[in-house]
Amino acid sequence: MTQRRLALLGAGVMGETLLAGLLRAGWSGSDVVVTDRRPERCDELVERYGVTATGNVEAVQGAETVVVVVKPQDLDELLAEIGPELADGVLLVSLCAGVTTASIESRVGPGVAVVRVMPNTPAQVSQGMAAISAGAHAGPDDLVRVETMLAATGRVLSVPEKYQDAVTAISGSGPAYLFYVVESMIEAGVQLGLPRDISTELVVQTMLGSATLLSQTGGHPTELREMVTSPGGTTAAAVRTLEQHGVRAAFMAAIESARDRSRLLSGS
Template sequence: MSRLAILGAGVMGETLLAGLLRADWDAADIVVTDRRPERCTELVERYGVSAADNASAVGEASTVVVVVKPQDLGDLLAEIGPVVAEDALLVSLCAGVTTASIEQQIGRPVAVVRVMPNTPAQVDEGMAAISGGAHASSEQLAHVHSLLSATGRVVTVPEKYQDAVTAISGSGPAYLFYVVESMIEGGVQLGLPRDVSTELVVQTMFGSAHLLRETGRHPTELREMVTSPGGTTAAAVRTLENHGVRAAFMAAIESARDRSRLLSGG
């Protein structure tokens, strides 16, 4: 198996690292870097991988995964650009950064694949969308698909859709947590103990998602199964519609899409 470097050992970097090891990657094939030496030491002790400086890690790697903040990417690319191998694959998990921008900053043809992951990857239930740059081959895309499959599901999309992906699955967990938070508070307002309300809401969310995936039924159909005419659910849904919740969600998703476009310079 080829050597893989993970540059940036924050939450998402560690999430990918742990997922790969659970998927039977050899720790000896993975090297990590981070601006904080103590963080590298922590991961070396926890996972048995090696650590190095950015240039050394990239010089030995056939696949380089970049997991840093977008504002830090320019300096990192300037540092590693001269040592990226001609046939290396550069995988970017930097939100809002286009493959064309990375290619331009490297200054020579390099295979780049852009990834938009999400936080459920921490429990191997992530949703990642990948897009290839101008020099990425189908085989390299398949390789990245395999990497990200260690932490959940993966789809390949044209890069023009990445802003929409960011708004849906990238930011999506926050929307759902917002709904869960609101439902828990609603239960508390109705007199339920907070721990009971939390258990009711979390399992309801989990079970509903599982039902949606396993049955393959349209969400409207499943909602109507719960909504008896003149019943409690019908009253609740009517209130949601009266408050424009559906329109608010759509507007929120458009706002996230627009912000992603702005960050990417689109």
């Protein structure tokens, strides 16, 4: 893929994750310009990746692709600054949680294609799940460009934008739910008398192995759970206790709460 300059506005954890993925995918550091409010952060990325650091306006001038990775509450100010500088044909990729493409399009020119992305933190180890949605002026070629950019950070799925709040609740916030389960299982192991390091290794590998089994076999989660659950056995006793405490219902309610919060942030 031939690329001109890419401007990456926002050099936090997810911004750096995307930057590292781009370089793994064959981009040159000389093709990427980064910005951040913290000069010392820009200096780190220049030293680490060989990119260029500038101000926001300078970064987007001449850029073919502009990737915005800032907090949603900071986006209006940023778009007011760079909007007049975005030329027709520019692709603007937003990783700002809860911000609709329509909201961004209202602040930039009609010739700017906008694609919305909901990534998640496993992208840091190239195992992310990103959902992308095209705005009103983005076409199939724009989606292909974004898919190509994100491929080095994990899997990419194109979805209608109306699903983005649910995506945020499931995969965007999802790692936190799984880490919560892991944390609880580790603490349970300690309570049962296991040393913390042993409990941690047991739980982490069990989570990793279970996810791999689910992914590689294509088995239904219920089927795989039943494979472990012998009648009258230890697993059956544990699952019965989880059901008695309403864990399944609690997960569903929690994910609905995350979806509702995403809707509130997006104003939908």
